[in-house]
Amino acid sequence: MGETGQTVIEAEGLGIRFSANRGRRRSLREVLVGARRGPGPRSAFWPVRGASFRIRRGECVGIVGRNGTGKSTLLKLIAGVLIPDEGSVEVHGRVAPLLELRAGFNGRLTGRENIHLVGSLHGMGPGDIQARFDEIVDFADLRGGSVDTPVRHYSSGMKVRLGFALVTRLDHPILLVDEVLAVGDEEFRAKCYAAIDGMLAQGRTMVLVSHSEADLRRFCSRGLYLKDGGLALDDGIDAVLGAYQADRCADPAEHGDAEKGTGGGDRAA
Numbered sequence: 001m002g003e004t005g006q007t008v009i010e011a012e013g014l015g016i017r018f019s020a021n022r023g024r025r026r027s028l029r030e031v032l033v034g035a036r037r038g039p040g041p042r043s044a045f046w047p048v049r050g051a052s053f054r055i056r057r058g059e060c061v062g063i064v065g066r067n068g069t070g071k072s073t074l075l076k077l078i079a080g081v082l083i084p085d086e087g088s089v090e091v092h093g094r095v096a097p098l099l100e101l102r103a104g105f106n107g108r109l110t111g112r113e114n115i116h117l118v119g120s121l122h123g124m125g126p127g128d129i130q131a132r133f134d135e136i137v138d139f140a141d142l143r144g145g146s147v148d149t150p151v152r153h154y155s156s157g158m159k160v161r162l163g164f165a166l167v168t169r170l171d172h173p174i175l176l177v178d179e180v181l182a183v184g185d186e187e188f189r190a191k192c193y194a195a196i197d198g199m200l201a202q203g204r205t206m207v208l209v210s211h212s213e214a215d216l217r218r219f220c221s222r223g224l225y226l227k228d229g230g231l232a233l234d235d236g237i238d239a240v241l242g243a244y245q246a247d248r249c250a251d252p253a254e255h256g257d258a259e260k261g262t263g264g265g266d267r268a269a
């Protein structure tokens with residue numbers, strides 16, 4: 001799986017531009033006079049720009065930031081699901097991505113069919129899938145024949161359990177996880193935590209997006225704090241969460257009361 005300390009993810013000046021209001025319809029008046037109110041349909045913004053960092057083998061790095069600051073976007077850039085408009089990101093090793101609750105499942109196919117489909121898309125051979133099939137179903141706790149039910153009939157909890165079970169059964173050295181730990185009951189979360197502990201103990205690398213401070217502190221030694229379209233801080237997880245909390249406390253919008261915003265407001269993150 002490679003040497004400890006070796007760089008496995010390397011981003012250099014990484015940036016991506018999105019079009020805002022892509023779906024916004026212009027009013028008839030705006031169409032007739034060519035006028036636009038506010039940001040027009042083609043206005044662009046950079047959720048992430050100029051981000052440079054290296055992640056070494058065996059590290060678990062948390063991506064921290066407020067809603068809409070580009071955390072999922074950064075994970076998708078690392079996964080190769082999105083292509084950067086500026087800079088680059090190089091990933092050395094295969095990636096097991098758990099980027100969304102659906103985990104790439106096809107709703108019309110059964111759980112069984114999806115295990116085969118998604119497993120093979122991630123490079124598992126038929127023998128590997130067969131050998132791990134029962135383990136995946138047990139981990140996902142798909143009881144009472146639900147493995148032969150189309151996935152569109154699954155609850156979001158069932159989908160996330162199946163996605164997590166499948167992705168954590170891959171041997172890939174790099175795991176990207178977006179918020180999925182927030183879903184599921186306590187028993188399932190305990191299984192996820194044990195699975196992640198096991199993978200980290202094997203020296204795998206993980207990048208975790210989470211709003212849960214407890215999860216971030218539990219797994220990550222390091223954090224990347226995204227703010228205002230850029231990487232504001234790359235430091236130990238405690239320092240990163242401290243800066244993030246300080247910014248939140250300093251923001252009156254967070255509390256609706258400026259007087260409460262005294263928690264380290266002069267901190268530059």
Ligand SMILES: Nc1ncnc2c1ncn2[C@@H]1O[C@H](COP(=O)(O)OP(=O)(O)OP(=O)(O)O)[C@@H](O)[C@H]1O
Nearest residue numbers: 018019020047065066067068069070071072073074
């Ligand atoms: N494909 C896209 N096209 C245009 N805008 C997008 C696209 N994907 C995301 N965005 C926008 O880019 C910004 C960053 O989104 P992203 O999902 O990366 O944020 P996030 O930090 O993960 O948010 P959250 O914590 O709420 O999950 C948001 O304003 C979002 O609405």
